[in-house]
Amino acid sequence: MLTLSSIDAYYGQSQALHGVSFDVAEGEILALLGRNGAGKTTTLRAIMGLNRVARGVVRFDGRVISGLPTHKIARAGVTLVPETRDAFSLLSVEENIRLGYRTGSPYTVERLLEMFPIIREFRLKKGGELSGGQQQLMVMARGLAMGPKLLLLDEPSQGLAPIMVNAVAEVLSALRRDRLTVILVEQNLRMALDVADRVVILEDGVAVDALSRAAALADPARVEKHLAVH
Amino acid sequence: MAEPVTVLEAIELTKRFGKNTVVDGVSLKFPEGRLHAILGPNGAGKTTLFNLLTKDYPVDGGEILLRGERVTRLRPHQISRRGVGRSYQITSVLRELTFFENVWLASYRADHAGAPGLWRDFRAHWATAEKTRQVLAELGLEPFTDRKAADVSYGDQRLLEIAVTLATRPEILLLDEPTSGLSQRESERVKQLILSIKGKFTIIMIEHKMNVVMDISDDVTVMNRGKVIASGSPAQISTDAAVRSAYFGL
Amino acid sequence: MNKNLLALAAVVLLAVVAPMVIPISIANEIIVIAIFAMATNLVIGVAGLYSFGQAMFFGAGAYLTGYSLTAGGLSLVPSILIAIAGAAALAGIVGAVIIRRSGFYFMMLTFAFNQMAFYVVLVWSGVTGGEDGMAGIKRAPVGGLDLNDRSVFYAFCAVLFVASYVILRQIKKSPLGLVLEAAKENPRRMASLGYSVHGAQLAAFMISGAFAGLAGSLYVLLYRFVPIDSISWIMSGNVVFMVVIGGMSSMVGPIMGAAVFVWLQGLFSLLWAQWALLFGLFIIFVVFTLRGGLIELFKRVARIRRAGEAHHG
Amino acid sequence: MTPSGFSRRSVLQALAASGCVAPGFAWAQAAAGDLNIALLSQNSGNFATHGEVVFKGATIALEERGHTILGRKINLLRRDDEGKPAIGVRRLTELVETSQVKFFIGNASSAVGLAESEIAAREKIVQYAGGGSDEFTGARCNPYTFQWSASPYTASSTTLEYVRKAHPNAKRVYTLTVDYAFGHSLLKYTREAAPELGFELAGNDMHPLGERQYTQYFNKALAVKPDVILLLTAGSDFLAAVRQLSSYGLKKVIVAAPWAAELDELKELTPQMRAGLILGLNYHSSINTPVNKAFVAAAAKRYQMLPTYAMAYAYDTFRTIFLAMEKAKSVDSTAVARVMEGMQLDSVHGPTSIDARTHQTNRPYYVCLCKQPDAQKNDQDIADLVFQGDKPQPAALNQCSRT
């Protein structure tokens, strides 16, 4: 469904991605792992057209989307839920979600309020009045309201209290049941491996490894050595 | 051996943004001459802690002691003049200026306590210019002397960032992810650089690259959700359960 | 170094040649307004503080000179010095109050202070002459020079003009200038290096005020009259546009801006009553073709020439 | 030069004056013995119509004598002062330097005229001013500046005299005054003249120059139930005030303004807004004098329009200057100025004299009553001349220190 072929991308003036290639199949959840600064966020932003793709091509649904303006990529069915949780703080929760809604989306506002019970009670509050976790859920709901064919999720559990992490995990499982195509950037390895079908590991702007969930679970060291402590 | 002197101390430091408490009652002591690493997942509040220590942000609660003096209410440039130098996570080099100018500004500050001069061409402040060239040479950045910062690679900008911080000749050095966004080779260079200055300064460093942290730091503190969850030697930390859980959710 | 001398030579040449090709009073006004524009560039271009209240200092210089010469009964040089000191002091007071505000708020505050100054001058007509302006100003001789002679007065202004250029250019290249340029880009970083950004900006604001005061003072001596326009916000707006049209990257830009503004306005107004239309179109043209201002023209020519030389060499 | 379109000549002139062409060009004309006289008026901005009409008046004065005086060709140099003192001074200085101009007339704005009078005094240039301020003939009088407009004293007293005559029962007068020198002097003279005519000053408000919002003043004024509202304000401030006053639809209150606007400017108001307004004027086309009749006929022939203040000002001042030149048999500005002092002539106002000391033109002031909308014959038929008076400023009130 999505193919990245030898992407070079820049973060400001500095080159953040060096020839990154991978693809995502329809209905698949792909986890993008790597340390801070490895280029995960830049990859998502490059797909979305927010960062310039200097070389290489991004194909989505058979057509080249690299070079298109962001709103056209969005209209083609790609949705980004950024790690910065860009809630519109002056809009109510419901308005936030409605703003994302596009006709024909299977995720109607009503259904989303159903899926995210925790935000249903805040639907008339302003986005800015929510806690970090509530905002995260709201922004995910807003992304889903667009009825995306491909959802880009950037660190949805980052900095959240455990109860909220669980709520995010539940939503991810729901997406998995819906067979939605997702690229998930996640530092929480357990959460990533819970839902992902496949894992791609970035290090210093290079895709250094790609493996299935089974392989990752079988050989955790292979993943962990790129990520942290040891 | 006598206990080393504490040069910088945070007491119950707290910072809130709206409803989110980003730094939540953090108390830490930084002894003189040691390299202290701060770890934690994204959003743990590490950079905010730095911003509080350098007074880039006003403090919502708690105190900061610098060599025993209460500095909680000072302004950023006053903190800087008391010998606290800092580098930023997002490169904050002056992109429109050359390497020379960037480092010169830091050296000049160290040389010159009063108001900046306003007649002689800044390049003609020979002593400062000489020191500037020295710092650039030490970090192997001479070839870039007259290049605009915007025109070089990210890695070289990161090195410039450190050069600028060193040129202020601080006693306490706060490095915010000095290797972020660098390639393996570049971050090895930075690591060697930090090793070479270790011991001359008190260094506090936010870092994600475990190999860097484990190889060079004396003490490690791990933060998560605004709180300190573990402190100790690198070896202790690498096996700490709370840390593994914070990182991997295991 | 070479480039500096070249620019200085060009500025001197301009000052010498101008009165030969255009009416001397217009040439004189151009060099006086150019001092004002250069002073403004220190604040806007170098320090990145969008001041829309520069006429406050120009006008302060103008009225102080007028008052010192008439009611004060002082001679010329002390009057000019009082104007400079007074304008700098006013800039110091206003700056101390508003320098911590940034961007659009700073712009609006400078504008508001300018308006307040204007109304004070308008209402305090016993001293300032109000709407009718301040009259009766004479150019007393200075050290045996008869300044009533147009050419002598022009030379007097030209010397001060070149001196202002040299001083303001030096300030731009001085440590203070570099600190200001750097603070424009990243004030937080400058503070973390230990610089008092507001202190440096306040200094620039005062220096700019002082030179604006000098320009106001010379303007009054040129026309021997203080028009109330000299402190109007329109003057503040105009000088900003001169700086932007001319180009902010060097002190030569504002000089070009002032020359074009004063001269072109006169030319257009002779051609057509609706000259402001031509002027507006000219501004739009500059905005779209020469983003760096008129000074870009020279840079482009230089670039083409360099390219040509490289080609031949 | 017409307001739109360029002619080759105008471009050449412009280039010459601004120094694009060889600098000698501009001097060539004077060297040939021509007389350069200047017209500095507002050609751009809000009162740009003024500049156009002034130019027409000047043209009639020149054409009347075939563009020659004492055997010399007269060149009329026209410059735009934008209605700003600073620009007026700049343009006049430039003219003095490049074209040896020794005679000029100018803007209706006193501020511009007074700024220029400084140069007139210093460079010995005859200025025949048309502004409203009494400073021209008062504190800032000088040997070369003459004043064509009536004294504001004459204006205030004449206007009030008419109100007294037309409305014998009117008693309470509320004044709204613009807060700068011109407004202050009108107020001063109103306070002198009103009690003598049996008016009681019920109140006064000062409004800032450039005020756009007047309803709050009228609320305050109407609260004291005046018989007359006297507007001591001018130009666009006056027009805005009248517009907003008309929105009250007052029937009983008399609205008068001794020195507010000329008929050209009144065109900016609709006939309903200005109906019944009592207005003091420096000139009206129906003045019944031989010179004026000839002038009105010339204007009708040349421009198909009724002359108003601006046109008459330019015509009458240049005509007077030319008469003085003939009398002096010289175009030397000092000689001409000496002749003008105390000169007696027949002007558009009829027999007229110029005060030798103050340089005030002693002439009548006119009061008009604006017509009801249905009584207007055409768009130039705005107001009827109903009264005139010529009470001069009492010597005790004059501040001119010349002897």
Add this chain to the structure above:
Amino acid sequence: MNLVAAQIVNGLAIGMLYAVMALGLSIIKGLLNVPNFAHGALFAVGAYVCYTLSTIGAPFAVALIGAFSGAALLGFLIERFGIANLTGGSYLLQVLFLFGTALVIEQILVLIYGTTGVSLVPPAMLGGAMDLGFMFLPRYLVFCALVGAFSIVAVWLLIEKTRIGSSIRAGIERREMVQCLGIDIGTLLTLGFALGAGMAGLAGGIALPLLGANATSGNDMMAIAFVVLVLGGLGSLYGAVAAGILIGVAQSLTTLVAPSASTLLIYVIMTVVLLIGPKGLFGER
């Protein structure tokens, strides 16, 4: 006491006019981060459109709609062909462009309508004054306040209750994210500018019977509108409305004690407010 009440009523009406003008500025400043120096010229355009439509016999309501539409169309063109091509340039460049554009618009108005200004008598039913017992209140002032309030409510509904309105609010806060939702930011900015410009034109139309119109008559209003904008606080759309009414009432009340200070007053208020609370009265950013 009665006079105080009268001045407050008067101030409310005038303040509403300031509010309409400043709300337009606020939308433009919020979305495009440009101080619209052509706002005064657009005000004049609205006034002239209203005048022209009225003189050819259109009902006053239609003339007001025309005033809005005419200025909005012009705003559309200014953004699409001007400002949109200057993004990435310096802030001052955009300011300079708007300044030049304002000059051009003013001069074109002079070419079309001449330099003598125009006036319009409001329709008969809006003429005259109502006797409220303690004051005479011109009917047109009441109308002015009502239309002002009505148009503010209409804009409020547009911005709060419609999809495009929430896009505008969202766009003011986070341009990038709005694009990620599939909204064309370029079009949104153009529409936002057109809406703001239309508000200026509408204010010009409403003000026509009170202030008349000439090519530069919008500049005085623009200066006040900028003060109102800053006073209300950048980033707060409705701060401008509250501040506009506040300034109108304050100016009106000053007339009772120190009339000649009323112009000075607004700058003093603004300075004091900004120095005490640096973000204006209702600023959120």
